[in-house]
Structure formats: C-alpha cells, structure tokens
Amino acid sequence: MNINIDNLTKSYENNKVLNDININLKNITSLAIIGPSGGGKSTLLRILAGLEKPDKGNIKINDWNILFNEKYLKTYRKNIGMLFQAYNLFPHISAIRNITLPLEEVHKINKKEAFKKAQSLLERFQLSKHSNKRPDKLSGGQKQRVAIARALALNSEFLLFDEPTSALDPELTMEVLDMINSLRKENKDLILVTHEMGFARKACEYTIFISEGKIIEHGESERIFTSPKSEELKRFLGKLFQWH
Ligand SMILES: Nc1ncnc2c1ncn2[C@@H]1O[C@H](COP(=O)(O)OP(=O)(O)O)[C@@H](O)[C@H]1O
Numbered sequence: 547m548n549i550n551i552d553n554l555t556k557s558y559e560n561n562k563v564l565n566d567i568n569i570n571l572k573n574i575t576s577l578a579i580i581g582p583s584g585g586g587k588s589t590l591l592r593i594l595a596g597l598e599k600p601d602k603g604n605i606k607i608n609d610w611n612i613l614f615n616e617k618y619l620k621t622y623r624k625n626i627g628m629l630f631q632a633y634n635l636f637p638h639i640s641a642i643r644n645i646t647l648p649l650e651e652v653h654k655i656n657k658k659e660a661f662k663k664a665q666s667l668l669e670r671f672q673l674s675k676h677s678n679k680r681p682d683k684l685s686g687g688q689k690q691r692v693a694i695a696r697a698l699a700l701n702s703e704f705l706l707f708d709e710p711t712s713a714l715d716p717e718l719t720m721e722v723l724d725m726i727n728s729l730r731k732e733n734k735d736l737i738l739v740t741h742e743m744g745f746a747r748k749a750c751e752y753t754i755f756i757s758e759g760k761i762i763e764h765g766e767s768e769r770i771f772t773s774p775k776s777e778e779l780k781r782f783l784g785k786l787f788q789w790h
C-alpha cells in the first residue's frame with residue numbers, strides 16, 4: 547500500500563494531539579505504529595479510518611485521496627477494515643452471524659453466499675466449533691479472531707488495527723498475533739498500532755514512532771529496533787526492555 551500524509555494536524559480543544567505529521571511510504575505491506583501512551587497513535591489511526599476529521603492536512607492511501615465529507619467517507623469506510631482493542635463484535639448475535647450480517651446488509655451479498663464465506667473463514671481459523679456462540683461465550687482472543695475473520699470476509703482493501711491484543715492475556719495475545727501474521731499470506735495490507743514490540747519488529751516491515759503528536763522517527767522495523775537514532779526512541783525502547 548502507498549501512504550502519503552501531508553501537514554496533518556488535529557487538536558481537541560486547545561490540545562494539539564497531532565502536530566504536522568508528514569510521511570510518504572511506497573509499497574508497504576505491514577506498518578507498525580508505536581509510541582508512548584497519549585502520543586496520538588489512536589487519533590492518527592481513526593483519521594486514517596475516516597472516523598475523525600483532521601483540522602488540516604492531506605491524506606492519500608492508494609487511490610483514496612480522502613475527502614472528509616460524509617458521502618466520501620461512507621464509501622471509503624466500506625472498503626477498509628478497522629479493528630479496535632475490544633468490543634468489535636455485535637454482542638447479541640452469534641459469531642457466524644457477526645460475519646454474515648455486514649456481508650448481507652452492507653455488501654448486499656445473498657444469504658447463501660454470505661454463509662458459505664463465513665463458514666469457510668471460521669474453519670480456516672479453527673473457529674468452527676464456536677460459530678453459533680454469542681460473543682459473551684467466547685474468550686477475548688476468540689472474539690478478536692472472529693472480528694479479524696469478519697474483516698477478511700468483507701474483502702477490505704487494507705486493515706487498520708488499534709492495539710487489538712491489549713485487552714488480552716499473553717496466551718490469547720499469541721493466538722491473535724499468529725492470526726494477524728497469517729494475513730501476510732493473503733497479501734492483506736495492514737497498519738497496526740501496537741505495544742507488542744517483538745511483533746512490530748518481526749512481523750511488520752516498517753515502523754513509525756510517534757510521540758507527543760509528532761513522528762519522531764520511522765524506518766524499516768529491524769533498524770528502528772536495533773539502532774534507534776533519536777533520544778526519544780532510545781528512551782522509549784530502553785524503558786520497555788528493562789525487564790526483558
Ligand atoms: N475525543 C477526544 N477528545 C479529547 N481529547 C482526546 C480525544 N481523543 C484523544 N484525546 C487526547 O489526545 C491525546 C492523544 O490520544 P490518543 O490518540 O488516544 O493517543 P495514543 O493512542 O497514542 O495513546 C491524549 O492526550 C488524549 O487524551
């Protein structure tokens with residue numbers, strides 16, 4: 547995927563949350579966004595998802611030159627997938643229905659096709675035996691995996707994930723990260739906000755480090771984690787790894 551962000555700024559009241567973000571990336575398949583809490587990662591992702599309007603700036607992802615009007619955003623959102631930390635599923639319907647419903651309602655796919663597609667995805671990700679359970683009968687990891695399966699069913703052009711494992715125990719985190727990693731085989735482009743540094747390093751080819759509303763440093767993940775240049779990134783990684 548190609549990502550081009552120019553002069554992106556976003557404030558809440560008097561608080562500048564994103565302060566002149568600029569980046570130009572070509573042919574990226576997996577992008578990690580890391581940085582301290584409160585730095586603006588989620589805000590950036592929500593803007594990229596067309597869920598929030600910037601104060602100013604231009605964003606182009608692939609052929610989408612994002613216009614922040616409802617008509618444009620409605621089409622745009624239909625074509626991308628977004629996954630949050632938790633609460634991604636409709637709570638009152640089964641796992642499989644969570645997948646078939648948007649296929650039928652939003653994408654106008656007939657019931658039979660939608661069911662077939664949902665079933666084959668659940669099977670592929672070893673979720674078949676949970677297909678008739680409602681979300682409250684699933685573990686956190688299973689819920690996130692169903693949510694990812696749904697995003698895949700919708701055939702999104704790319705996926706935006708905001709800390710999809712941060713509400714999960716370590717073991718469940720691993721099953722979700724494994725699944726996200728397997729998306730690479732699908733050639734599914736992905737932008738992932740994460741505090742899983744090992745995953746960012748090994749599974750994402752490129753990493754952006756954001757702190758206090760600015761991109762402090764970005765580069766190939768291996769380089770970012772092995773030889774950080776800025777004091778901010780060194781400090782951030784130092785703090786994270788002091789107990790490893
Ligand atoms: N809807 C909002 N209204 C007011 N302030 C917000 C809102 N969303 C985020 N913020 C503030 O913006 C800053 C960046 O938040 P966020 O993008 O969530 O950071 P991160 O995801 O890196 O932790 C924080 O100071 C947060 O309190």
Ligand SMILES: [Mg+2]
Pocket residue numbers: 587588589
């Ligand atoms: Mg966040």
